Amino acid sequence: MTAPRRLVVEADGGSRGNPGPAGYGAVVLDPHDAGTLAEAAEYIGVATNNVAEYKGLIAGLRAVKELFPDTPVEVRVRMDSKLVVEQMSGRWKIKHPDMKPLAAEAASILPASSVTYEWIPRERNKHADRLANEAMDAGGRGGQWGRASSTAGLETPRTPAAPDSPPPGDAVAGAAKVRAAMAAARPATAAPQTEPTAFPQTGPAAAPQVGWGSAPDLGAPxxxxxxxxxxxxxxxxxxxxxxxxxxxxxxxxxxxxxxxxxxxxxxxxxxxxxxxxxxxxxxxxxxxxxxxxxxxxxxxxxxxxxxxxxxxxxxxxxxxxxxxxxxxxxxxxxxxxxxxxxxxxxxxxxxxxxxxxxxxxxxxxxxxxxxxxxxxxxxxxxxxxxxxxxxxxxxxxxxxxxxxxxxxxxxxxxxxxxxxxxxxx
The missing domain is CATH 3.40.50.1240 (Phosphoglycerate mutase-like)
Structure with missing residues (x-):
């Protein structure tokens, strides 16, 4: 019997206004060397923080499924959303009508016995948080971009959409979709991805900061x-x-x-x-x-x-x-x-x-x-x-x-x- 492949999924989501312009980020990691196996991020239009968090979870689990469609896996999901972690662990009831279908979708991707959940502080979820903020930034600019590779950590502007493509504000396409292509699984010897610098730039606009680095232009709370x-x-x-x-x-x-x-x-x-x-x-x-x-x-x-x-x-x-x-x-x-x-x-x-x-x-x-x-x-x-x-x-x-x-x-x-x-x- 094939031993299950152990993986870590870190996911995050955010909304600037709650509800407001929202996006998610997710990353699949090799727990042996912290190497990045896949990344996903997407601007999802106007939504709440909780919806964006669930969307990030779904994206991370789907990335695992795409990477290892025929291999048994053991996945440790790490998120800074206490609500999602507790609800998906079965310790909190899911009452909100917007959350129930998202939780059901997340639970259907992989066997329940192969997924466990862990709450982590936001400062330990920087990779997924950065991806989510990049998605929201791209949505705010009305542009689209892709990631050159999950190992290089570089961003490359996409070719502008054809005139008959759905506009950024299209209700179906969303304001901007920035889901990164899944990278092939890296060998265990690959170097781990480095953490972003203190005040990362994402193209022409800086991502909003968190914690001690809170940006001064977020407006009155x-x-x-x-x-x-x-x-x-x-x-x-x-x-x-x-x-x-x-x-x-x-x-x-x-x-x-x-x-x-x-x-x-x-x-x-x-x-x-x-x-x-x-x-x-x-x-x-x-x-x-x-x-x-x-x-x-x-x-x-x-x-x-x-x-x-x-x-x-x-x-x-x-x-x-x-x-x-x-x-x-x-x-x-x-x-x-x-x-x-x-x-x-x-x-x-x-x-x-x-x-x-x-x-x-x-x-x-x-x-x-x-x-x-x-x-x-x-x-x-x-x-x-x-x-x-x-x-x-x-x-x-x-x-x-x-x-x-x-x-x-x-x-x-x-x-x-x-x-x-x-x-x-």
């Missing part, structure tokens, strides 16, 4: 000021209080906290919009700020707190006494839900991610106050940092505290503030 609601009667007793409980109102302390937050935001003068969870404690907090700023409050269901099921209104000690096994499972896995049909953290993350993407698109370049709860705030922070689900238990988030995350046009989030309570002192 969508800035979310995350305000946790003020105290309720349940807060000092540390009782579970989510979407499925009694929907308590603010206590007297909570109303004072909301008033102080309103004064602080009025002094800063930066808030342009207010969006609130539908739960009463958030609506009361948001109304206090809105009255002071002369703004209206929009309600978004995606900002509601976790449904804690049968644990609503109980303390941690009471839950441990009555539902010990379920509590242990909940603390150990983001897929475990509270007793009695509550929401798992994985489900909350999916809901919050979809809400984030929708609000970022709606409020691009604006500063928005999101009045919400502990779990949504922590989830937004966790996703911005690319941190694992267990990090939710390692953050302190006080009543009426302020945290801030900015979302830039290239898809890069920036955590600017966490659990600030200076306005309450």
């Amino acid at each position: 969508a800035t979310f000021i995350l305000l946790r609601h003020g105290e309720t009667a349940l807060t000092p007793e540390k009782r579970f209080s989510g979407s499925g409980g009694s929907d308590p109102e603010l206590s007297e302390t909570g109303r004072r906290q909301a008033a102080r937050a309103a004064e602080a935001f009025a002094a800063r003068g930066t808030v342009q919009e207010i969006v609130s969870s539908p739960l009463r404690r958030c609506r009361e907090t948001a109304s206090a700020v809105a009255a002071r700023l002369g703004l209206e409050v929009r309600i978004d269901e995606g900002l509601r707190e976790t449904d804690f099921g049968a644990w609503e209104g109980l303390t941690f000690a009471e839950v441990r006494e009555r539902h010990a096994a379920d509590l242990t499972a909940w603390l150990a896995s983001p897929d475990a839900a509270p007793t009695g049909g509550g929401e798992s953290f994985a489900e909350v993350a999916e809901r919050v991610s979809a809400t984030r993407d929708r609000l970022v698109a709606r409020y691009a370049g604006r500063t928005v106050l999101l009045v919400t709860h502990v779990t949504p705030v922590k989830t937004l922070v966790r996703l911005a940092l690319g941190a694992p689900p267990e990090s939710l238990f390692r953050m302190e988030l006080s009543p009426a505290s302020v945290s801030t995350v900015a979302y830039y046009a290239d898809g890069n989030p920036s955590l600017r503030l966490l659990n600030d309570t200076s306005h309450l002192r």
